[in-house]
Amino acid sequence: MATELVRMRDDLMATSPVTWAQVKDVLSTPPFNITLDAAGGASIDDLQVGSALVNNLRQTDVPTHFLVGQGAQPLPRTPTWGLLPDSLKVLYQQMETHHPFSRGLSTLERQRLILGPSSMLFCNDSHDVFAGTAEQQGGTATGSSAITPFTVALTNRNSEHFKVQVNAAHRDRIRQLLNSPVGGPDFVASIPRPSTVPPVNSCGGGGGFTALPVPERVREARATAVTGTLVITSPQPGTVVSPGGTVTVSVAGAGGFQPETVLILGEGAASILESGPFTTPFQVPAQALGSMELVAFGIDSQGRMLRSATIPLTVSSSAQLSAIQVLNGDATLRGPGTKRKLVVNGRYTDGVTRDISSPARGTLYSVSNTGIATITPDGTLTGVSKGMATVAVRNGTVLTSITVTVGDESSATCIPVRLGEYNLFVLEDYQQGNEVQGKLAAGRNISLQNFSVGGMLPANDTANVLVAGGNLSLSNGYVWGDARYGGTLTQQPNVFYPRGNVARATPINFTNQGSALRALSAELGTLPSNGTATRESWGGVTLTGTDPKVNVFDVKASYFTGAVLLSINAPANSLAVINVRGTSATFTNFGHTFSGGIDEHGILFNFPDATSLTAFDYGFYGTVLAPNANVSFSDGSWVGGIYARSLKGNAVGQLSRLRDTDICN
Structure with a gap:
């Protein structure tokens, strides 16, 4: 699934940056906050004991997570869609619309992209499916999306949730476990090995569908201006709603815009309408409090998207706050400078637990000794010096407290900025260039005419002055050092290397x-x-x-x-x-x-x-x-x-x- 998300992202970035920006806008709508931006990282297999990547791991705000499991191939889209968490509905819908395999297909055909036995991506093979936290406890518990009952051994019931002391010895042991090979002495035999999972689906993905149009044509089609607007015609701004109640939401295109699909988002809930008329009862999340906003996104037959203006609603409830709790309880900070943002839940008399961490919800924070730790109005703790202090959390007349313990380990983290080696470094092609006074590297092809590269480098700095990961084409110029290429070399006689030579090699990953x-x-x-x-x-x-x-x-x-x-x-x-x-x-x-x-x-x-x-x-x-x-x-x-x-x-x-x-x- 991650591979296909990356495929969609990279395709949109290449063919339509505007569409990519719109998709990012949809997915990043709070509280979904889904991001598919390119980011650095490494697999656990690549980490070393003491790796900075592991050292910089931080405690998460909320102690819950999603599991992944195999065997989703028999799940048809229609019943399964209703069981997905709303955040995944939004993510899957964006994939169905914008994945390159969906190009030029009708709405019904696009719905075969992910789910169902004829999945365009996964064929009839086993593939991952997301499961909510409730599934960790087995059965069909409240909030579970399990289709059939299942159980877990009572002795393992909480095996995925545990606490360890925050100190160097425990962190070093965790790093060792992260770096231990699957099948080694640190893992039980029942854990499946990744090597047993075929890396490629049996049909290769997208089998049986027409070849994709070239990116230039797609870019040209998507560049067509989207005329018109998308409007939420009902409810009106300021409409009063109740937690857990419903409000009728109507969305319409105007000025020539004709949506085929409409997404309505609000307070973490989503409603996806795949045909008109775009009117639906929208359930206000039970956790809503004070106010919420509705926003709609419309997608037309060409995959172009418009966003509506946001509609603010007033959430009115007679429920009173009866108790508050800080998730994870007492806080331990490794040392001065270490931070942790508190997550505070409030229990109300209507039986609903709501997130009241924000000061906008009336929550106030204080620390008994600011020489030990400080706390910001939004609940972010920062260690100051070794010791213990009490953190008081109050909302109205309801009060609770936790203990914060600050250790003496340094938590300073640094971003090393080292961008002085290359005058030009590109990951793909460099074309039409002529003079680069320093070092030049390109991950794919380089084509230079009437050029000079490396002419202002010191006479003894000759290593890898010009590097092409792919093909290197040179005519009429000078390379003041060594040139290396990974593909083919096309070179005219009037190319000179006063301080080096040219050879086939790939010195840069x-x-x-x-x-x-x-x-x-x-x-x-x-x-x-x-x-x-x-x-x-x-x-x-x-x-x-x-x-x-x-x-x-x-x-x-x-x-x-x-x-x-x-x-x-x-x-x-x-x-x-x-x-x-x-x-x-x-x-x-x-x-x-x-x-x-x-x-x-x-x-x-x-x-x-x-x-x-x-x-x-x-x-x-x-x-x-x-x-x-x-x-x-x-x-x-x-x-x-x-x-x-x-x-x-x-x-x-x-x-x-x-x-x-x-x-x-």
Whole structure:
């Protein structure tokens, strides 16, 4: 299933960034908060004892989880659909609409993508199906979606839930278990080995269906403007509803938009209507409290999507809060700087348990000794020094408390930023380039004419100056060091290597490097902003930071459209992380000014969301990190580095390395 989600994501990113942004919008609607963005990671088999990936694992907010199990192939879609949790309905519906195997199919045909014995993805093979927490206890307990009763041994009833002491000895033992081989002495024989599961479905997925159209044609079709709007015509804003009650919701297309499928989302519940008229009784979740919002998404026959405006509703209930409980009870923090966000549930007189963690629900937090730990209004604990303190949680007249214990282990985590080695590093193709003064690497093909690569490198820095993971095509130019390629070499006689040679080799693992770059970009994108960013009416974009080490700016991509001047004011030897928000960005014909001491060695443009980046008649001063973006860059230059998905254009890369920096909390 994970493979097919990635297939859908990558296809949308390549063929329709706009559609991809809309799908992300649907899935990220709270409280679903599903993200399919590319991110770094590693399988457990790749981890080593003491791995930073394991060291950085954090305690989850909620002590519950989903299981996966085999044997879903006999489940037909119609009855199974009603048993799925709402979050999975939304996810599966987006897959049915946007997976490349669904292209050009009718609604009924698309519904065969995942579920049923004729699944387009899984054929008649066993495949994973998600099961809710209730299934862990067996049978058909309340909240269970089990179709037939089953039991678990009482001795193992809570085997998947356990607590261990928070200390180095226990964490080291857990790391060893994570790194133990399946079938080794640390695992019982009953645990299935992944090697016994066939890696490819018997029909290969998508068997019996027409060949997919080429991405260019799909991109062209999806680029057709979606006219009209999607409107929730009922209920009206401010309508009063009751927890557990129903409200009639009507959705309609207007201005020429004709939806075939409509998703209605609100407070974690979802209703999916696969044919008109789009009117349905929508059940208000029993856990709703105070207010909630409804939003609708409509999808037409071509897979194009529109979103409605949100409709706020007032949730009125006579139920009173009778007790509150902090999930997981007492808190243990490893040491100063360690954080944990409390999750607080309230029990009401109507028998419903609701999440009241947010201060908007009236919950207040306090700590008896702020020299031991502090707590924010939203319930985030932070260790200050070794010791114990009491955390009081109050909502109205109802009060509870827990004990927080802070250890003496350092919890400082750092983001190492090391982007100074390459002048240009792309994961796919580099085309139409001419001069790159530093090192150049591309994961697929490189084509250069009238070029120079590595000309400003020190005379003794000759290793891997030019690397192509695929084919290398060169005409009329110089490589000032060694060139390596993994595919074929096409080279004219007028290509020279004054300080090196050319040979077939693959010295760079572009898959691993791509994962690392995407992980870095995503992690930098989560940094809290501590600088100010303003867009002036005359076209000026001003970034101001005062931190002597790291200044983080959140900037909308639209700020740079039509900009006249980018001004950056930050201290000397500091790092400015400019997180540019948006799926596409354009930089054209504007200048830069630096003040406060900062220069291009300390400027990093990070594009965590961008799939398209266009620059023309422009000069980047600083390093660009856009690992998911196809970059078009002509008649300009960059003074620093570019790390991207691909690059096409004649822009010149000038050597100016980004300063190595560790960003620590």
